Amino acid sequence: MVSSNQLMANVADITNEQMGTLEVENLVVDFALDSALFKRQYMRAVNSVSLTIKAGEALAIVGESGSGKSTCARALTRLYKPTDGVLRLNGQDINCPENQISQAHLAKQIQMIFQDPFGSLNPVHTIRHHLYRPIRIHLPRLEGNEIEDYMLATLERVGLSPAKQTADKFPHELSGGQRQRVAIARALTTGAKFILADEPISMLDVSIRLGILNLMTDMKDEGIGFLYITHDIATARYFAERTGVMYVGHMVEWGESDSVTQTPHHPYTQLLISAVPEVGRKRENSISKDHSKSQIPLWKPESKGCPFAGRCPKVSNVCHERMPDVTQVAEDHFVRCFALYK
Numbered sequence: 001m002v003s004s005n006q007l008m009a010n011v012a013d014i015t016n017e018q019m020g021t022l023e024v025e026n027l028v029v030d031f032a033l034d035s036a037l038f039k040r041q042y043m044r045a046v047n048s049v050s051l052t053i054k055a056g057e058a059l060a061i062v063g064e065s066g067s068g069k070s071t072c073a074r075a076l077t078r079l080y081k082p083t084d085g086v087l088r089l090n091g092q093d094i095n096c097p098e099n100q101i102s103q104a105h106l107a108k109q110i111q112m113i114f115q116d117p118f119g120s121l122n123p124v125h126t127i128r129h130h131l132y133r134p135i136r137i138h139l140p141r142l143e144g145n146e147i148e149d150y151m152l153a154t155l156e157r158v159g160l161s162p163a164k165q166t167a168d169k170f171p172h173e174l175s176g177g178q179r180q181r182v183a184i185a186r187a188l189t190t191g192a193k194f195i196l197a198d199e200p201i202s203m204l205d206v207s208i209r210l211g212i213l214n215l216m217t218d219m220k221d222e223g224i225g226f227l228y229i230t231h232d233i234a235t236a237r238y239f240a241e242r243t244g245v246m247y248v249g250h251m252v253e254w255g256e257s258d259s260v261t262q263t264p265h266h267p268y269t270q271l272l273i274s275a276v277p278e279v280g281r282k283r284e285n286s287i288s289k290d291h292s293k294s295q296i297p298l299w300k301p302e303s304k305g306c307p308f309a310g311r312c313p314k315v316s317n318v319c320h321e322r323m324p325d326v327t328q329v330a331e332d333h334f335v336r337c338f339a340l341y342k
Contacts, residue, residue, distance in 0.1 A: 020090035027085035058226035060236035063246040111187035115199035117179035177208035248307035255333030314339040
């Protein structure tokens with residue numbers, strides 16, 4: 001078997017793609033709430049979100065369940081069809097029908113890692129099958145023993161040794177952490193330049209989460225860009241250079257991770273930070289009892305105002321009328337909140 005470094009270099013030559021950026025501009029995603037032919041009701045899962053993922057860097061998106069984090073990722077892979085907005089891969093609009101970018105080409109460049117490592121693997125096939133198929137589809141120039149060598153080298157690359165024994169196992173014969181490493185290996189076999197990791201460590205034992213994060217950090221050092229979706233703002237700060245905070249489909253605060261987590265300005269970000277356990281600190285709830293009873297709103301295209309107004313302790317009348325403009329509070333730190341103007 002040829003060396004792992006030589007195989008990876010050969011695959012890099014085969015893919016021969018610019019690392020570049022993955023950009024989203026004013027992304028909107030609506031879902032129908034009924035099946036009526038006329039005057040259908042829609043839920044707006046993502047509302048005018050813009051973000052940029054750079055090669056070799058990670059952008060973390062944090063927020064509660066239902067905030068639109070996973071919907072953004074699925075729209076980037078076109079698993080969900082965007083209602084509006086522009087998606088660019090290395091400057092090329094990948095959401096424009098005129099460009100005729102195939103789903104196969106998009107999958108070669110952008111891969112997803114899902115939350116449940118067992119659910120994302122077919123239990124009736126071996127690990128070898130899971131890796132062989134994407135290699136044959138996306139790297140057709142590899143043949144015979146080259147496919148086997150590349151597959152084993154990829155398993156070694158993600159820390160699954162001995163690789164040959166791992167390749168012959170079924171998913172149920174591996175631990176949760178090992179299955180997630182297989183999912184990462186599968187994403188790597190295509191030569192993907194961007195990986196969208198949707199809660200990749202939330203279903204793993206605490207003791208092995210750091211190992212997965214460190215593996216993804218090594219992948220960043222090799223030039224792969226990440227969209228890291230998580231509920232855990234602490235791991236977002238550890239892994240990602242930049243962090244965005246979403247609430248009900250809106251990006252309410254974003255910027256350099258240390259700045260966002262150390263000096264949060266939006267009341268919702270402050271709430272998320274206060275929920276992070278810390279030794280010696282008494283837990284405080286930054287939302288009043290009256291506001292804490294408010295339900296997370298169902299946002300519709302016709303909805304107006306700030307989505308957090310119903311739960312915010314700093315709410316004012318204008319918060320119910322319109323969404324605040326973007327305010328820059330530091331060199332790379334932006335917030336949308338009327339409380340900043342008081």
